Amino acid sequence: MHSDHQASSATSDRPATESEFLALKQFHSAGRGFWQEVPDKDWNDWKWQLRNRITTLAQLQKLLPSLTPEELAGTQLANHKLALAITPYFFNLIDPGNENCPIRRQIVPRIEETHTAPWEMSDPCGEDAHSPVPGLVHRYPDRVLFLVTDRCAAYCRYCTRSRLVSNASGYDFHPEFDKQIAYIESHPEIRDVLMSGGDPLLFSDEKIEYLLHRLRSIPHVEFLRIGTRIPIFLPQRITPELCAMLKQFHPLFISIHSNHPRELTTEARTALERLADAGIPLGNQSVLLSQVNDDVTTMRALVHKLLMCRVKPYYLYQCDLIKGSAHLRSSVEKGLQIIEQLRGHTSGYAVPTYVIDAPGGGGKVPISPGYVLSRNTDRLVIRNYEGKIFEYPEAREDAPTPVAAGPLTSTKLT
Numbered sequence: 001m002h003s004d005h006q007a008s009s010a011t012s013d014r015p016a017t018e019s020e021f022l023a024l025k026q027f028h029s030a031g032r033g034f035w036q037e038v039p040d041k042d043w044n045d046w047k048w049q050l051r052n053r054i055t056t057l058a059q060l061q062k063l064l065p066s067l068t069p070e071e072l073a074g075t076q077l078a079n080h081k082l083a084l085a086i087t088p089y090f091f092n093l094i095d096p097g098n099e100n101c102p103i104r105r106q107i108v109p110r111i112e113e114t115h116t117a118p119w120e121m122s123d124p125c126g127e128d129a130h131s132p133v134p135g136l137v138h139r140y141p142d143r144v145l146f147l148v149t150d151r152c153a154a155y156c157r158y159c160t161r162s163r164l165v166s167n168a169s170g171y172d173f174h175p176e177f178d179k180q181i182a183y184i185e186s187h188p189e190i191r192d193v194l195m196s197g198g199d200p201l202l203f204s205d206e207k208i209e210y211l212l213h214r215l216r217s218i219p220h221v222e223f224l225r226i227g228t229r230i231p232i233f234l235p236q237r238i239t240p241e242l243c244a245m246l247k248q249f250h251p252l253f254i255s256i257h258s259n260h261p262r263e264l265t266t267e268a269r270t271a272l273e274r275l276a277d278a279g280i281p282l283g284n285q286s287v288l289l290s291q292v293n294d295d296v297t298t299m300r301a302l303v304h305k306l307l308m309c310r311v312k313p314y315y316l317y318q319c320d321l322i323k324g325s326a327h328l329r330s331s332v333e334k335g336l337q338i339i340e341q342l343r344g345h346t347s348g349y350a351v352p353t354y355v356i357d358a359p360g361g362g363g364k365v366p367i368s369p370g371y372v373l374s375r376n377t378d379r380l381v382i383r384n385y386e387g388k389i390f391e392y393p394e395a396r397e398d399a400p401t402p403v404a405a406g407p408l409t410s411t412k413l414t
Helices: 004-010 018-024 046-051 057-063 069-080 102-107 177-185 205-216 240-249 266-277 296-308 332-342
Strands: 136-140 143-147 192-196 223-227 252-256 282-288 312-318 353-358 363-366 372-375 379-383 389-393 406-409
Touching: 018 296, 057 069, 136 177, 143 177, 177 205, 192 205, 205 223, 205 240, 240 266, 266 282, 282 296, 282 332, 296 312, 296 332, 312 332, 332 353
Parallel strands: 143 192, 192 223, 223 252, 252 282, 282 312, 312 353
Antiparallel strands: 136 143, 353 363, 372 379, 379 389
16 A cells, blocks of 8 residues: 555645655555556456456455445445446545545445435536427526536545436436437537536547537537546546547547545546547546544645646535435535645645535535635725734726725734
């Protein structure tokens, strides 16, 4: 196991030291683990990785004999809610000696997934209510979410689409591409299409190319996006051939999903660099998760590593109110503290926008620390990351020459 395993767990009990922070920022290979004898040509073949995923309790117990009673019970019930699947590559990032390993918490089922809080929902973002045709969500005026599959390379236990993804709960998702694309064609206000699922990059190059070609041929569609966790779960999929094909469809952006610095291995970095070299702007969407990334040391290491992989930290999501996710949900207060301790203390490019997807379909609402202390028609009173207070004059048509701005005091807020 890598040296960063110990560093990542230290932050849960006490502040991490600078050496532990630097250890979190190091890039390591995931290694071969239990698959030392597998030939390189197989290990580096994304289809081999998919065929050899851990999908049963027997497989998981053999590879991770330290399963807790909660994990054992959760895995026995997993296929009734959200299927178990872990690629061999990603499994190697688990620390078998730590039941609170941040990788383990994301992908190994637990019995707590069967516990539902009164405020939790099967469709917390209200996607089904905003679906004019099956598999297409039109919630915002000028963009749509184009769901193309219910399959992923591995399954995050907090998945906001667990009702749909893997079909373990009987949602029976069957996208109808012709109907979905016909809706987009008939609505000229749609300029932005996000392909998601499941994971679109599980499709063959030919199928992805077909869908992107259909979308790119619609005159009013300006901008294409793909949402994927493949570079993190299955970096072997990001082949030169895939990147060459994607390059045809600019402007094309890709949003990845990484929650912990350990996920950014040398293999993941190579995959992300290939996409960036193909001219594809990359953004990352993290979910704030209890005992995974809800401390500033872990988050700062993550956003720094993302930038080193040429990925802009885009969103930090408050965990959606999906059924069975309470054990993974951190508080909004912790999320605000993390943003507070990033803003001004590291590069602006490294600070994601913290958002809550408003329950029931209200869309993304940005949540920020209180930097505006007061505001009226004449001026704003604001504070900076150090707690110093400043005035800024409001621009008004009847007062074209405002009073110069300046610090009211250098005293920090207490």
